[in-house]
Amino acid sequence: MKMLNEKITFLSGHQMKNRFMLAPLTNTQSHEDGVLSDDEYYWLTKRAQGGFGITMSCASHVQDVGKGFPGQLGIFDDKHIKGLTKLTTEIKEHDSLAIAQLHHAGMRSPEELIDTQPVCPSDDSNTGARALTFDEVIQLRNDFISAAVRAQKSGYQGVEIHGAHGYILSQFLSSEINRRMDDYGGSIENRSRIIFEIVDGVRNECGKDFILGVRLSPEGFGLKLAEIKEVCESLIATKKIDFIDISLWDSFKEPNEEEHKQKSLLKHFTDIDFMETLLTVAGNIRTGKDVSKILESGVDFVTIGRGGILHHDFPKKVIEDPDFEPIKLPVSKQHLVNEGLSDKFIKYMQRWQGFVEE
DSSP: TTTTTTEEOHHHHHHEEEEEEEEOOOOOOOOOOOOHHHHHHHHHHHHHTTTOSSEEEEEEEEEEGGSSSOOOOOOOSSSHHHHHHHHHHHHHHTOOEEEEEEEGGGGOOOOOHSSSEESSSSBBTTTBBBEEHHHHHHHHHHHHHHHHHHHTTTSSSSEEEEEESSHHHHHHHHHTTTOOOSSSSSHHHHHTTHHHHHHHHHHHOTTSSEEEEEEOOSSTTTTTTTHHHHHHHHHHHOOOOSSEEOSSSTTOOOSGGGGTSSOOOOHHTSSSOOOTEEEEEESOOSHHHHHHHHHHHTOSSESSSOOOHHHHHHHHHHOOOTTTOOSSSSOOOHHHHHTTOOOOHHHTTTTTTTTTTO
């Protein structure tokens, strides 16, 4: 129990009051121009009130054409600063760190949503996405950095760079998707180059006391576990990032690749020497016992998604009762309303089979 409520300190000097981070959750609640809505404000600030040590925004797109879903919170224009400042001010009132997740959907941007052809490191026939030119890659890198500066101006204490889930930075990492022949394709060093350049730029522009994290997926979308581990080790070696957020989908599973099945997917990462960089993982961490298992395995703090949707005060409940189990599914719409979800968010959650009562 002491570990659950224990403060931890990031390389940047910021302290997190406990071991719980709210996952950056798609919720479709904001305005179509990316401006914060009252519904999204209420959803996020209620989680800060509920005890999360870090309240992370949903994926916030750094370019208008990088939008991945309807009602996505934006961070690509100064028109977003007013709403984001209101949001971060309230999050911090509850002693929760306000972190923005910086995102670009790439080939996963629906054409009907962005009203233009989506982009990708290379042409992609499945999605109809076109390859970025070299100059557009540089612009993409610069727009991630500019979004971090905008986040800092809005009162965020840090950002997480979204390099997971098959979105654009993950597309660069994938040897199947990224078939470029320039400095951003070929070797894993080249395919990860844009991430390291974003890290360098954010650190240079936002300073050493700004929290900086990177989210990665170890599987799917043509990603190779060994390469993602190599990227992790290289990021740690820079001593420029505060944490790495590994999205495992299931924190207790074996790797997909046969040659890596001798140990769990999680252990592949906890065996890495993280030195001063902190490690968090997400995926199927649903109960108090799950939280304890993950922390006892060597992870520094947990990233909670579903539990945070079902209970705005999930951290408080687990700290008070390490055996806490969330409400059984499916749940009523009224329960979700009481937990701070709008009609739009509830409608989105109805896409998750068996989550919301019919």
